[in-house]
Amino acid sequence: xxxxxxxxxxxxxxxxxxxxxxxxxxxxxxxxxxxxxxxxxxxxxxxxxxxxxxxxxxxxxxxxxxxxxxxxxxxxxxxxxxxxxxxxxxxxxxxxxxxxxxxxxxxxxxxxxxxxxxxxxxxxxxxxxxxxxxxxxxxxxxxxxxxxxxxxxxxxxxxxxxxxxxxxxxxxxxxxxxxxxxxxxxxxxxxxxxxxxxxxxxxxxxxxxxxxxxxxxxxxxxxxxxxxxxxxxxxxxxxxxxxxxxxxxxxxxxxxxxxxxxxxxxxxxxxxxxxxxxxxxxxxxxxxxxxxxxxxxxxxxxxxxxxxxxxx
Numbered sequence: 001x002x003x004x005x006x007x008x009x010x011x012x013x014x015x016x017x018x019x020x021x022x023x024x025x026x027x028x029x030x031x032x033x034x035x036x037x038x039x040x041x042x043x044x045x046x047x048x049x050x051x052x053x054x055x056x057x058x059x060x061x062x063x064x065x066x067x068x069x070x071x072x073x074x075x076x077x078x079x080x081x082x083x084x085x086x087x088x089x090x091x092x093x094x095x096x097x098x099x100x101x102x103x104x105x106x107x108x109x110x111x112x113x114x115x116x117x118x119x120x121x122x123x124x125x126x127x128x129x130x131x132x133x134x135x136x137x138x139x140x141x142x143x144x145x146x147x148x149x150x151x152x153x154x155x156x157x158x159x160x161x162x163x164x165x166x167x168x169x170x171x172x173x174x175x176x177x178x179x180x181x182x183x184x185x186x187x188x189x190x191x192x193x194x195x196x197x198x199x200x201x202x203x204x205x206x207x208x209x210x211x212x213x214x215x216x217x218x219x220x221x222x223x224x225x226x227x228x229x230x231x232x233x234x235x236x237x238x239x240x241x242x243x244x245x246x247x248x249x250x251x252x253x254x255x256x257x258x259x260x261x262x263x264x265x266x267x268x269x270x271x272x273x274x275x276x277x278x279x280x281x282x283x284x285x286x287x288x289x290x291x292x293x294x295x296x297x298x299x300x301x302x303x304x305x306x307x308x309x310x311x312x
Contacts, residue, residue: 004030008050015051023055030054141306144273144296146170146214147239151207153199155215155235156275157228157260158243161185163216166243166275169300170214177214178206182235183228185218199235222256226263233267240264240271242293247278250287257291273297279308 005023009015012032019027032051147154154170156163164187171177180202182193193199193215206213217232219225232240242260244253261271273296279285280299286308288295294306 002054002056005053005055006050007053008048010048012049012051015049019053023053026056028054141294143303143306144294145302146174146296148174148212150210150212151203152238153203153213153215153235154239154241155182155217155232155237156241156243157217157219157232159219159222159245159256161187161218162243162245162277163218165277165300166241166297167214167216170297173302174212177212178202178209179214179216181218182215183217183231184220184224185216187216193235196234196236219260222252225256225260229260229263229267232264233269240269241273241275241296242271243275243277244288244291245278246276246285246288247282250290254291257293
């Protein structure tokens with residue numbers, strides 16, 4: 001257990017000597033401050049130091065010859081340290097526009113060294129070996145997955161009727177979802193979502209039936225894409241997927257996909273993933289990677305990697 005005492009003196013050296021005399025070599029100065037008496041109209045001004053000394057309690061035992069290192073309080077290192085302390089004290093007594101702060105780096109460092117001189121010397125810590133670590137691997141991009149949860153709404157955006165096939169495949173993989181259509185796409189046996197109210201009604205019905213709503217949205221032709229952004233945003237889907245046909249020219253696909261992404265960003269909506277169709281019918285499906293959107297679905301099945309640069 002450790003005890004703390006308050007000591008005062010005309011200098012840090014005086015306090016150190018008093019601490020050694022009263023509490024022995026286990027005493028350690030842990031805090032100090034300079035107290036200035038302004039006197040009367042600047043006359044008889046004086047300064048003193050107050051310090052907090054921490055002393056570790058030592059169990060009483062029969063006197064024995066110490067086997068450990070003995071403090072050398074008057075060796076060359078202590079002499080140099082005391083010389084620095086005297087210089088610091090003279091600096092403190094110089095007139096200044098503001099009182100000296102005990103929080104200054106020099107003062108704090110001096111206190112730390114004084115405290116260390118009151119403790120037994122310890123062996124120098126071992127120098128750690130310099131080990132060159134291999135560069136960290138890039139954080140892998142996770143494969144996107146269709147959202148689940150009662151009443152959640154996923155929307156797939158595709159040209160023509162491209163979105164219907166992946167929507168039905170996602171429903172089968174999830175064990176049965178409420179598949180609906182929207183935009184320029186309609187299909188027999190599937191309810192059509194007209195707007196925000198229709199999307200809200202579909203969500204409410206899905207909560208009752210314990211399903212997720214999957215909406216296949218028809219964008220029409222590439223030139224029709226700009227007119228659909230506001231309608232898509234109004235349905236407030238929880239997750240947006242773009243359906244891209246790997247058999248189409250990459251540049252043609254890139255133009256309408258990037259245009260749609262930009263328009264949706266203006267509506268505070270973001271695309272989460274790609275559902276790719278026709279990948280098995282082209283020799284270069286990796287061109288889809290140039291769209292910069294992670295792949296989560298390929299030809300009716302969940303993807304096993306987020307890009308065609310890796311094996312699906």
